[in-house]
Amino acid sequence: xxxxxxxxxxxxxxxxxxxxxxxxxxxxxxxxxxxxxxxxxxxxxxxxxxxxxxxxxxxxxxxxxxxxxxxxxxxxxxxxxxxxxxxxxxxxxxxxxxxxxxxxxxxxxxxxxxxxxxxxxxxxxxxxxxxxxxxxxxxxxxxxxxxxxxxxxxxxxxxxxxxxxxxxxxxxxxxxxxxxxxxxxxxxxxxxxxxxxxxxxxxxxxxxxxxxxxxxxxxxxxxxxxxxxxxxxxxxxxxxxxxxxxxxxxxxxxxxxxxxxxxxxxxxxxxxxxxxxxxxxxxxxxxxxxxxxxxxxxxxxxxxxxxxxxxxxxxxxxxxxxxxxxxx
DNA sequence: AAATTACACAACCGCCATGGA
DNA sequence: ATCCATGGCGGTTGTGTAATT
Numbered sequence: 001x002x003x004x005x006x007x008x009x010x011x012x013x014x015x016x017x018x019x020x021x022x023x024x025x026x027x028x029x030x031x032x033x034x035x036x037x038x039x040x041x042x043x044x045x046x047x048x049x050x051x052x053x054x055x056x057x058x059x060x061x062x063x064x065x066x067x068x069x070x071x072x073x074x075x076x077x078x079x080x081x082x083x084x085x086x087x088x089x090x091x092x093x094x095x096x097x098x099x100x101x102x103x104x105x106x107x108x109x110x111x112x113x114x115x116x117x118x119x120x121x122x123x124x125x126x127x128x129x130x131x132x133x134x135x136x137x138x139x140x141x142x143x144x145x146x147x148x149x150x151x152x153x154x155x156x157x158x159x160x161x162x163x164x165x166x167x168x169x170x171x172x173x174x175x176x177x178x179x180x181x182x183x184x185x186x187x188x189x190x191x192x193x194x195x196x197x198x199x200x201x202x203x204x205x206x207x208x209x210x211x212x213x214x215x216x217x218x219x220x221x222x223x224x225x226x227x228x229x230x231x232x233x234x235x236x237x238x239x240x241x242x243x244x245x246x247x248x249x250x251x252x253x254x255x256x257x258x259x260x261x262x263x264x265x266x267x268x269x270x271x272x273x274x275x276x277x278x279x280x281x282x283x284x285x286x287x288x289x290x291x292x293x294x295x296x297x298x299x300x301x302x303x304x305x306x307x308x309x310x311x312x313x314x315x316x317x318x319x320x321x322x323x324x325x326x327x328x
Numbered sequence: 329a330a331a332t333t334a335c336a337c338a339a340c341c342g343c344c345a346t347g348g349a
Numbered sequence: 350a351t352c353c354a355t356g357g358c359g360g361t362t363g364t365g366t367a368a369t370t
Binding site for chain 1: 337339
Binding site for chain 1: 358359360364365
């Protein structure tokens with residue numbers, strides 16, 4: 001015997017709402033509010049609908065200030081970043097996008113955004129199969145953890161991913177989700193200061209502060225260096241905000257990386273042609289030009305400690321000196 | 329022009345958390 | 350402490366429409 005149904009399914013209308021039903025529901029709620037009881041509402045409002053159906057109709061369609069229509073690039077970015085950080089928690093993601101509903105975002109992700117990202121990713125070459133690159137890697141093929149503070153057998157960067165967490169009040173410890181962004185969207189982040197960050201955002205945390213110190217290690221079964229947060233299980237690893245990468249992982253930090261086949265490859269001293277080749281395939285944003293400019297003017301392979309975060313065909317890039325280099 | 333397929337998005341289902349009795 | 354009603358959520362399905370064959 002299963003759970004008792006919330007309403008009498010036989011006497012309840014289902015399927016698309018008519019304009020008349022919408023009007024009845026809207027009129028009733030405008031006049032009386034929801035009364036804190038959706039189950040009782042339909043009868044009071046003269047609707048032959050399940051209370052849950054009324055609630056959904058109101059929340060997703062009828063309530064004021066619902067935004068319909070195309071998602072902006074900024075909205076895309078927020079969705080991707082949050083998805084990378086917290087997964088399919090649509091209601092939380094919706095909380096960051098005024099006027100959007102969780103259902104809307106979920107549909108948008110499932111039907112368009114995911115594909116859009118996938119197409120972008122598929123355009124990338126796989127750096128492992130490139131003929132002219134040379135990845136420097138440790139000679140030791142055992143699992144090996146390299147705390148971020150110590151030097152690894154080669155100069156992999158274990159710097160912090162340039163993820164920023166903005167907080168619109170002064171309390172970073174409250175549990176509400178704030179806007180996550182990346183250096184690429186914050187722009188012009190340096191050790192001296194941050195420009196172009198919205199002034200209404202008070203506090204800024206680096207991923208180090210948010211997630212803890214990064215570690216990297218080498219998988220004994222692959223020549224790859226993994227990055228992640230020590231002891232992390234739910235959180236994303238070093239690539240917490242790299243949508244291109246995280247699309248295909250569920251988060252998980254360093255402990256779960258092997259299971260997810262998530263690959264973060266440190267490429268400290270790679271041929272910078274590789275960087276350019278990969279970036280050429282990310283031809284989506286003006287950030288690309290910024291990155292390429294930095295690469296070409298700064299002999300990156302020497303002056304910057306670049307990381308590629310690679311998952312099969314996908315990659316992102318960042319620098320160690322906290323200038324804008326990441327692309328996603 | 330009709331049939332079929334693809335797509336977008338609205339709606340439903342079932343599970344889980346919560347709070348009151 | 351337990352039960353139960355309800356709300357909230359995320360996954361999935363259904364439906365209408367546009368595009369294609």
